[in-house]
Amino acid sequence: MRLDKYLADMNLGSRKEVKQFIKKGLVTVNDAVVKSDKFQVNEKADSVAFDGEVIAYQKDFYYLLNKPAGVISATIDDYDETVMDLFDDETYRDDLFPVGRLDKDTEGLLVITNDGALAHRLLSPKRHVEKEYYAEVAGIMTEEDVAVFANGMTIDGNETCLPAKLMIDAVDEAAETTIIRLVLHEGKFHQVKRMVQAVGKEVTYLKRIRMGQLLLDASLTFGEFRPLTPEELILLETRDKQ
Ligand code: URA
Numbered sequence: 571m572r573l574d575k576y577l578a579d580m581n582l583g584s585r586k587e588v589k590q591f592i593k594k595g596l597v598t599v600n601d602a603v604v605k606s607d608k609f610q611v612n613e614k615a616d617s618v619a620f621d622g623e624v625i626a627y628q629k630d631f632y633y634l635l636n637k638p639a640g641v642i643s644a645t646i647d648d649y650d651e652t653v654m655d656l657f658d659d660e661t662y663r664d665d666l667f668p669v670g671r672l673d674k675d676t677e678g679l680l681v682i683t684n685d686g687a688l689a690h691r692l693l694s695p696k697r698h699v700e701k702e703y704y705a706e707v708a709g710i711m712t713e714e715d716v717a718v719f720a721n722g723m724t725i726d727g728n729e730t731c732l733p734a735k736l737m738i739d740a741v742d743e744a745a746e747t748t749i750i751r752l753v754l755h756e757g758k759f760h761q762v763k764r765m766v767q768a769v770g771k772e773v774t775y776l777k778r779i780r781m782g783q784l785l786l787d788a789s790l791t792f793g794e795f796r797p798l799t800p801e802e803l804i805l806l807e808t809r810d811k812q
Pocket of ligand 1: 671
């Protein structure tokens with residue numbers, strides 16, 4: 571690829587700015603100053619440095635975000651703050667986007683990437699990548715509900731859900747509330763809320779805690795994110811529990 575594209579892709583500046591850096595002799599390829607922005611570099615083999623600092627080429631970027639309530643899972647919106655507003659520092663690429671959607675009031679694990687192929691694989695209904703949610707529910711969830719969810723229920727009259735694993739973690743009989751975890755293999759609109767509603771109860775708090783075998787990092791506060799490790803990237807696409 572062209573040297574100016576390489577540097578612009580690595581966020582050193584706009585294409586116009588990096589051309590100026592190259593002209594000024596600030597850029598070396600394999601330790602030799604290169605002053606032509608058209609110079610072809612092999613991003614896998616060549617060592618490109620800017621102002622003496624080696625700039626490794628990275629094509630795809632992956633982040634684990636602990637989504638806070640109140641922001642929407644979109645790249646751009648006229649009214650609401652979006653998850654991408656959390657990445658508006660110029661050190662981040664401008665082609666990042668969230669993989670799938672969480673409701674505005676839902677918190678927790680959201681992967682942010684510029685890798686469209688990965689997003690497609692994770693969201694494909696055929697791949698059935700697991701998503702696990704923690705929810706607080708008004709009403710008492712029962713073993714009958716566990717069976718209904720396991721059998722593949724119908725919501726809103728005509729939408730059939732794949733079998734889902736409902737786990738009842740705590741029941742407060744006096745307050746008539748339940749803490750549940752729910753594992754889904756698909757991502758229908760408002761799915762957790764609508765499944766719980768279909769058995770006569772209501773989700774009052776919702777957080778995604780797992781995608782594939784990738785867990786939400788408990789050390790991330792709401793709104794915080796960090797790059798995924800290579801091992802976590804594999805876990806994201808791993809189907810079975812380890
Ligand atoms: N199910 C919901 O109801 N909301 C979400 O944000 C995710 C899953």
